Amino acid sequence: MKAIVHEGTAGLEGVSYREIEEPLPGKGEVRIRLKAAGLNHRDLFVLKRHKENEPPLIIGSDGAGIVESVGEGVTAVKAGDEVIINPGLGWPDQSDAPPEGFEIVGLPFHGTFAKSITVPAENALPKPKHLSWEEAGVLSLAALTAYRALFTRGKVKPGMKVLIPGIGSGVATFLLQFAKAAGAAVYVTSRSKEKRQKALELGANKAIDSSADWNEALNGEKMDLVIESVGAATFNQSLGQLRTGGTIVTFGASAGDDVTINLRTFFYGQFNMLGSTMGSGEELKDMLHFIEEHQIHPVMDRTYSLSEYQEAFTRLERAEQIGKIAFSIE
Structure with a gap:
C-alpha cells in the first residue's frame, strides 16, 4: 500500500510517499481502510524523534475510516463499521496521568498516513454521524487534548473567563469551541489579524493582538482559567492575566520550554498550575458525546492528498493554518 514513511535522515528530508507492506489484524485487532487523516504538531516532532537507525515508520496519529477486517476474538466491531481511531494505546480509563507504557500511534508504531492501519479493537470508536470523513479524520488527538485540558484538568464551568493564547492551532480552536459550548466567556490572542477574526466568528468574546499589552x-x-500551549514566549504574560486563585493549564511549548517565573508573585497569587497531555479512552468517549450533543465541527484549514505531504507539513511548520489540516485518502 502507499503511505507517508519516515526513514533515515531526520526531518522532512527523511519523508517519502512510497509502497510499504499492508498490515494484517492479529488477535483482538481490526484493520481500518482509512478515508481521512489529520496532521498534528506531534508529526513534526516525530520527524526529529524517529532515529536514523530505526525501521521505516508510517507517521500520523489521527484518522477515520471503515473497518475492513477483524482479528480473532473481536466482537464489538465488525467489517463495514465507520469508525474514528483513538490514537492512544494503553490508557483506557481516566487517571491523574497516563499509565506506564502509554504510547500513541505514529511512533513507535505505524500511524495513519496510509491506505490502512491495524489497531486494537477498543481503539476503533463509532464515527460521529454529523461529521464528514475529513472532519472525523482530524478529530481525536487535538480534540481529546483540548477536552482533558479544559474539563478534566481546568474544571471549566459556565460563567468562567477563559484565556487561550495563540489561537489558530487545531487544539486551540477546539478549546474555543468547547469552552463556549460549556458556557464560558472566551478570550484569545494571536499576532495574526486573520486568526483573530476567525476566533471572533467562532464566538470568542475578545481577540487581542499577542504583541499588544495584554493588561x-x-x-x-x-x-x-488560562489554557497555555505556546510556551516561553507567552507563559509569563498568561500568568499575569490570572485572577487571584486562578488556574493555568499547560500542555505545549511550541515557542520554547524553558520558563522563569517569579515564585513570590506565584504563591501570593494563590495560583494553580497543572500539566496536561492528550487523554484517556474514557475521556475520548466523553468528548465524542460532547461534540455530538453540541453538534461541534472541527475548524478545517486545508485538505491535501497524501502525495502532497510536503505542502501540508510546510504549512503547519510555518503556523499558517487556522484549525486542522487534513489528508484525504483514496
Missing part, C-alpha cells in the same frame, strides 16, 4: 487590551479584566 491594557483586557482593561485589567482577570481570568479564571
Whole structure:
C-alpha cells in the first residue's frame, strides 16, 4: 500500500510517499481502510524523534475510516463499521496521568498516513454521524487534548473567563469551541489579524493582538482559567492575566520550554498550575458525546492528498493554518 514513511535522515528530508507492506489484524485487532487523516504538531516532532537507525515508520496519529477486517476474538466491531481511531494505546480509563507504557500511534508504531492501519479493537470508536470523513479524520488527538485540558484538568464551568493564547492551532480552536459550548466567556490572542477574526466568528468574546499589552487590551479584566500551549514566549504574560486563585493549564511549548517565573508573585497569587497531555479512552468517549450533543465541527484549514505531504507539513511548520489540516485518502 502507499503511505507517508519516515526513514533515515531526520526531518522532512527523511519523508517519502512510497509502497510499504499492508498490515494484517492479529488477535483482538481490526484493520481500518482509512478515508481521512489529520496532521498534528506531534508529526513534526516525530520527524526529529524517529532515529536514523530505526525501521521505516508510517507517521500520523489521527484518522477515520471503515473497518475492513477483524482479528480473532473481536466482537464489538465488525467489517463495514465507520469508525474514528483513538490514537492512544494503553490508557483506557481516566487517571491523574497516563499509565506506564502509554504510547500513541505514529511512533513507535505505524500511524495513519496510509491506505490502512491495524489497531486494537477498543481503539476503533463509532464515527460521529454529523461529521464528514475529513472532519472525523482530524478529530481525536487535538480534540481529546483540548477536552482533558479544559474539563478534566481546568474544571471549566459556565460563567468562567477563559484565556487561550495563540489561537489558530487545531487544539486551540477546539478549546474555543468547547469552552463556549460549556458556557464560558472566551478570550484569545494571536499576532495574526486573520486568526483573530476567525476566533471572533467562532464566538470568542475578545481577540487581542499577542504583541499588544495584554493588561491594557483586557482593561485589567482577570481570568479564571488560562489554557497555555505556546510556551516561553507567552507563559509569563498568561500568568499575569490570572485572577487571584486562578488556574493555568499547560500542555505545549511550541515557542520554547524553558520558563522563569517569579515564585513570590506565584504563591501570593494563590495560583494553580497543572500539566496536561492528550487523554484517556474514557475521556475520548466523553468528548465524542460532547461534540455530538453540541453538534461541534472541527475548524478545517486545508485538505491535501497524501502525495502532497510536503505542502501540508510546510504549512503547519510555518503556523499558517487556522484549525486542522487534513489528508484525504483514496
